[in-house]
Amino acid sequence: MRLSINIDHIATLRNARGGDEPDPLMAAKIVERAGADGIVCHLREDRRHIHDQDVKLLRDTITTKLDLEMAATSEIINIALRVKPDLVTLVPEKRRELTTEGGLDVLYLKKSLQKVIDEFHDRGIPVSLFIDPVQEQIKAAKEINTDMIELHTGEYADARSSSSRRKFLKQLAAMAKFGRDMGLGVNAGHGLNYDNIKPIVAIQEIEEVSIGHAIIAHAVIVGLERAVREMVSLVKKG
Numbered sequence: 470m471r472l473s474i475n476i477d478h479i480a481t482l483r484n485a486r487g488g489d490e491p492d493p494l495m496a497a498k499i500v501e502r503a504g505a506d507g508i509v510c511h512l513r514e515d516r517r518h519i520h521d522q523d524v525k526l527l528r529d530t531i532t533t534k535l536d537l538e539m540a541a542t543s544e545i546i547n548i549a550l551r552v553k554p555d556l557v558t559l560v561p562e563k564r565r566e567l568t569t570e571g572g573l574d575v576l577y578l579k580k581s582l583q584k585v586i587d588e589f590h591d592r593g594i595p596v597s598l599f600i601d602p603v604q605e606q607i608k609a610a611k612e613i614n615t616d617m618i619e620l621h622t623g624e625y626a627d628a629r630s631s632s633s634r635r636k637f638l639k640q641l642a643a644m645a646k647f648g649r650d651m652g653l654g655v656n657a658g659h660g661l662n663y664d665n666i667k668p669i670v671a672i673q674e675i676e677e678v679s680i681g682h683a684i685i686a687h688a689v690i691v692g693l694e695r696a697v698r699e700m701v702s703l704v705k706k707g
Protein backbone atom coordinates (compact mmCIF):
# COMPACT_ATOMS: atom_id res chain seq x y z
CA MET A 470 0.00 0.00 0.00
CA ARG A 471 1.22 3.51 -0.80
CA LEU A 472 1.15 6.45 1.60
CA SER A 473 0.55 10.02 0.58
CA ILE A 474 0.85 12.80 3.10
CA ASN A 475 -1.34 15.87 3.28
CA ILE A 476 0.73 18.94 4.15
CA ASP A 477 -2.08 21.50 4.50
CA HIS A 478 -1.46 21.88 8.24
CA ILE A 479 2.08 23.13 7.59
CA ALA A 480 0.59 25.96 5.56
CA THR A 481 -2.01 26.65 8.28
CA LEU A 482 0.81 27.15 10.78
CA ARG A 483 2.78 29.34 8.38
CA ASN A 484 -0.27 31.51 7.69
CA ALA A 485 -0.87 32.02 11.43
CA ARG A 486 2.04 34.51 11.44
CA GLY A 487 1.73 35.63 7.84
CA GLY A 488 5.39 34.82 7.19
CA ASP A 489 7.05 31.96 5.40
CA GLU A 490 7.76 29.48 8.20
CA PRO A 491 7.19 26.58 8.34
CA ASP A 492 7.63 26.19 4.59
CA PRO A 493 5.28 23.61 2.97
CA LEU A 494 7.88 23.03 0.28
CA MET A 495 10.54 22.12 2.81
CA ALA A 496 7.99 19.91 4.57
CA ALA A 497 7.23 18.15 1.28
CA LYS A 498 10.94 17.45 0.76
CA ILE A 499 11.23 15.95 4.25
CA VAL A 500 8.10 13.87 3.66
CA GLU A 501 9.58 12.47 0.46
CA ARG A 502 12.97 11.83 2.07
CA ALA A 503 11.21 9.89 4.84
CA GLY A 504 9.71 7.49 2.32
CA ALA A 505 6.22 8.74 1.52
CA ASP A 506 4.90 8.00 -1.94
CA GLY A 507 3.22 11.31 -2.60
CA ILE A 508 2.22 14.76 -1.42
CA VAL A 509 -1.38 15.86 -1.07
CA CYS A 510 -2.52 19.45 -0.76
CA HIS A 511 -5.95 21.03 -0.85
CA LEU A 512 -6.26 24.36 -2.61
CA ARG A 513 -9.40 25.70 -0.96
CA GLU A 514 -11.58 28.39 -2.39
CA ASP A 515 -10.84 30.59 0.67
CA ARG A 516 -7.07 29.77 0.51
CA ARG A 517 -7.07 29.19 4.26
CA HIS A 518 -3.94 27.08 4.11
CA ILE A 519 -2.30 26.19 0.79
CA HIS A 520 -1.84 29.14 -1.59
CA ASP A 521 -1.67 29.13 -5.38
CA GLN A 522 2.08 29.72 -5.29
CA ASP A 523 2.56 26.69 -3.00
CA VAL A 524 0.89 24.45 -5.55
CA LYS A 525 3.10 25.77 -8.35
CA LEU A 526 6.29 25.34 -6.30
CA LEU A 527 5.26 21.87 -5.15
CA ARG A 528 4.63 20.89 -8.77
CA ASP A 529 8.09 22.06 -9.74
CA THR A 530 9.88 20.50 -6.80
CA ILE A 531 8.47 17.23 -5.64
CA THR A 532 9.82 14.05 -7.12
CA THR A 533 7.10 11.61 -6.06
CA LYS A 534 3.60 12.63 -7.07
CA LEU A 535 1.31 15.54 -6.44
CA ASP A 536 -2.32 14.90 -5.60
CA LEU A 537 -4.30 18.14 -5.69
CA GLU A 538 -7.48 18.04 -3.63
CA MET A 539 -10.02 20.53 -4.80
CA ALA A 540 -13.65 21.47 -5.15
CA ALA A 541 -14.97 21.37 -8.71
CA THR A 542 -15.27 25.15 -9.10
CA SER A 543 -14.23 26.87 -12.31
CA GLU A 544 -11.51 29.00 -10.67
CA ILE A 545 -9.75 26.03 -9.08
CA ILE A 546 -10.29 23.84 -12.15
CA ASN A 547 -8.44 26.42 -14.26
CA ILE A 548 -5.53 26.48 -11.82
CA ALA A 549 -5.38 22.68 -11.78
CA LEU A 550 -5.40 22.51 -15.57
CA ARG A 551 -2.40 24.84 -15.66
CA VAL A 552 -0.47 23.15 -12.83
CA LYS A 553 -1.12 19.60 -14.06
CA PRO A 554 -0.93 17.59 -10.85
CA ASP A 555 -0.37 13.85 -11.13
CA LEU A 556 -3.84 13.31 -9.71
CA VAL A 557 -6.79 15.55 -9.00
CA THR A 558 -9.03 14.49 -6.11
CA LEU A 559 -12.42 16.16 -6.25
CA VAL A 560 -13.95 16.80 -2.84
CA PRO A 561 -17.03 18.64 -1.61
CA GLU A 562 -16.12 21.90 0.09
CA LYS A 563 -18.07 23.96 2.57
CA ARG A 564 -16.77 27.35 3.60
CA ARG A 565 -17.17 26.94 7.33
CA GLU A 566 -16.13 23.31 7.76
CA LEU A 567 -12.99 22.51 9.74
CA THR A 568 -12.03 19.80 7.26
CA THR A 569 -13.74 17.92 4.42
CA GLU A 570 -16.85 16.61 6.12
CA GLY A 571 -18.31 14.03 3.79
CA GLY A 572 -17.95 12.41 0.42
CA LEU A 573 -19.17 13.86 -2.87
CA ASP A 574 -22.75 13.05 -3.78
CA VAL A 575 -21.89 11.67 -7.20
CA LEU A 576 -25.48 10.57 -7.87
CA TYR A 577 -26.67 14.14 -7.46
CA LEU A 578 -23.73 15.84 -9.17
CA LYS A 579 -23.27 13.31 -11.95
CA LYS A 580 -23.69 15.64 -14.95
CA SER A 581 -21.46 18.43 -13.69
CA LEU A 582 -18.78 16.03 -12.43
CA GLN A 583 -18.78 14.22 -15.77
CA LYS A 584 -17.94 17.51 -17.52
CA VAL A 585 -15.10 18.24 -15.10
CA ILE A 586 -13.66 14.72 -15.40
CA ASP A 587 -13.76 15.00 -19.21
CA GLU A 588 -11.95 18.33 -19.04
CA PHE A 589 -9.15 16.82 -16.93
CA HIS A 590 -8.94 13.73 -19.11
CA ASP A 591 -8.58 15.92 -22.21
CA ARG A 592 -5.39 17.30 -20.59
CA GLY A 593 -4.19 13.85 -19.53
CA ILE A 594 -4.85 14.39 -15.81
CA PRO A 595 -6.32 11.42 -13.91
CA VAL A 596 -9.17 12.05 -11.48
CA SER A 597 -10.18 10.57 -8.15
CA LEU A 598 -13.54 11.21 -6.46
CA PHE A 599 -13.71 11.38 -2.66
CA ILE A 600 -16.86 9.47 -1.78
CA ASP A 601 -18.53 7.65 1.08
CA PRO A 602 -18.12 3.86 0.95
CA VAL A 603 -21.55 3.29 -0.58
CA GLN A 604 -22.30 1.05 -3.55
CA GLU A 605 -24.53 3.53 -5.42
CA GLN A 606 -21.87 6.24 -5.21
CA ILE A 607 -19.19 3.89 -6.53
CA LYS A 608 -21.40 2.79 -9.42
CA ALA A 609 -22.16 6.41 -10.31
CA ALA A 610 -18.45 7.28 -10.09
CA LYS A 611 -17.64 4.46 -12.51
CA GLU A 612 -20.37 5.60 -14.90
CA ILE A 613 -18.79 9.04 -15.25
CA ASN A 614 -15.38 7.56 -15.98
CA THR A 615 -13.41 8.50 -12.90
CA ASP A 616 -10.03 6.78 -12.72
CA MET A 617 -10.05 6.32 -8.98
CA ILE A 618 -12.18 6.72 -5.92
CA GLU A 619 -10.98 7.73 -2.47
CA LEU A 620 -13.14 6.08 0.15
CA HIS A 621 -14.00 8.32 3.08
CA THR A 622 -12.72 6.59 6.22
CA GLY A 623 -14.14 9.18 8.64
CA GLU A 624 -16.97 7.05 10.02
CA TYR A 625 -14.53 4.22 10.70
CA ALA A 626 -12.02 6.58 12.32
CA ASP A 627 -14.65 8.32 14.45
CA ALA A 628 -16.49 5.17 15.57
CA ARG A 629 -16.97 5.21 19.33
CA SER A 630 -17.45 1.52 19.97
CA SER A 631 -15.47 -1.42 18.71
CA SER A 632 -18.62 -2.97 17.24
CA SER A 633 -19.39 0.08 15.12
CA ARG A 634 -15.73 0.37 14.15
CA ARG A 635 -15.86 -3.26 12.99
CA LYS A 636 -19.05 -2.54 11.05
CA PHE A 637 -17.51 0.45 9.23
CA LEU A 638 -14.32 -1.49 8.56
CA LYS A 639 -16.32 -4.31 6.98
CA GLN A 640 -18.14 -1.78 4.84
CA LEU A 641 -14.86 -0.19 3.73
CA ALA A 642 -13.40 -3.59 2.83
CA ALA A 643 -16.51 -4.59 0.87
CA MET A 644 -16.67 -1.28 -0.98
CA ALA A 645 -12.94 -1.33 -1.76
CA LYS A 646 -13.46 -4.73 -3.36
CA PHE A 647 -16.57 -3.53 -5.17
CA GLY A 648 -14.64 -0.57 -6.58
CA ARG A 649 -11.71 -2.68 -7.68
CA ASP A 650 -14.02 -5.25 -9.28
CA MET A 651 -15.52 -2.40 -11.30
CA GLY A 652 -12.04 -1.54 -12.55
CA LEU A 653 -11.47 1.55 -10.41
CA GLY A 654 -8.35 2.44 -8.48
CA VAL A 655 -9.19 2.65 -4.78
CA ASN A 656 -7.61 5.04 -2.29
CA ALA A 657 -8.79 5.81 1.23
CA GLY A 658 -8.40 8.58 3.74
CA HIS A 659 -9.65 10.88 6.46
CA GLY A 660 -9.07 10.53 10.18
CA LEU A 661 -6.53 7.73 9.83
CA ASN A 662 -3.92 7.65 12.55
CA TYR A 663 -1.26 5.53 14.27
CA ASP A 664 -3.92 3.56 16.18
CA ASN A 665 -6.43 2.81 13.44
CA ILE A 666 -4.26 2.32 10.33
CA LYS A 667 -3.45 -1.39 10.73
CA PRO A 668 -6.84 -2.88 9.75
CA ILE A 669 -6.94 -0.52 6.76
CA VAL A 670 -3.53 -1.73 5.57
CA ALA A 671 -4.96 -5.27 5.65
CA ILE A 672 -7.53 -4.36 2.96
CA GLN A 673 -5.64 -5.42 -0.15
CA GLU A 674 -7.88 -3.60 -2.59
CA ILE A 675 -6.88 -0.21 -1.17
CA GLU A 676 -3.90 1.02 -3.15
CA GLU A 677 -3.10 4.17 -1.24
CA VAL A 678 -3.97 5.99 1.95
CA SER A 679 -3.83 9.73 2.37
CA ILE A 680 -3.06 10.98 5.87
CA GLY A 681 -2.56 14.51 7.16
CA HIS A 682 -3.58 15.58 10.64
CA ALA A 683 -2.26 12.60 12.63
CA ILE A 684 1.21 12.81 11.10
CA ILE A 685 1.64 16.56 11.41
CA ALA A 686 0.29 16.47 14.99
CA HIS A 687 2.73 13.66 15.88
CA ALA A 688 5.58 15.52 14.20
CA VAL A 689 5.03 18.52 16.47
CA ILE A 690 5.22 16.35 19.57
CA VAL A 691 8.17 14.19 18.54
CA GLY A 692 10.06 17.20 17.18
CA LEU A 693 9.47 19.49 20.14
CA GLU A 694 12.26 18.14 22.31
CA ARG A 695 14.92 18.72 19.67
CA ALA A 696 13.56 22.18 18.89
CA VAL A 697 13.68 23.17 22.56
CA ARG A 698 17.17 21.69 23.08
CA GLU A 699 18.52 23.71 20.15
CA MET A 700 17.11 26.94 21.58
CA VAL A 701 18.19 26.08 25.15
CA SER A 702 21.72 25.67 23.89
CA LEU A 703 21.65 29.10 22.19
CA VAL A 704 20.10 30.82 25.19
CA LYS A 705 22.35 29.17 27.79
CA LYS A 706 25.46 29.90 25.75
CA GLY A 707 24.61 33.58 25.81
Ligand code: PXP
Pocket residue numbers: 475477511538558560568569599619657658659660661679680681682683
Ligand atom coordinates in the same frame (compact mmCIF):
# COMPACT_ATOMS: atom_id res chain seq x y z
N1 PXP B 1 -8.43 12.73 2.04
C1 PXP B 1 -9.21 13.81 1.81
C2 PXP B 1 -10.05 13.83 0.58
C3 PXP B 1 -9.22 14.89 2.70
O1 PXP B 1 -10.00 15.96 2.45
C4 PXP B 1 -8.37 14.86 3.83
C5 PXP B 1 -8.33 16.02 4.76
O2 PXP B 1 -7.77 17.12 4.12
C6 PXP B 1 -7.56 13.73 4.02
C7 PXP B 1 -7.62 12.67 3.13
C8 PXP B 1 -6.63 13.61 5.19
O3 PXP B 1 -7.38 13.56 6.35
P1 PXP B 1 -6.67 13.66 7.77
O4 PXP B 1 -6.05 15.03 7.86
O5 PXP B 1 -7.78 13.46 8.72
O6 PXP B 1 -5.63 12.59 7.80
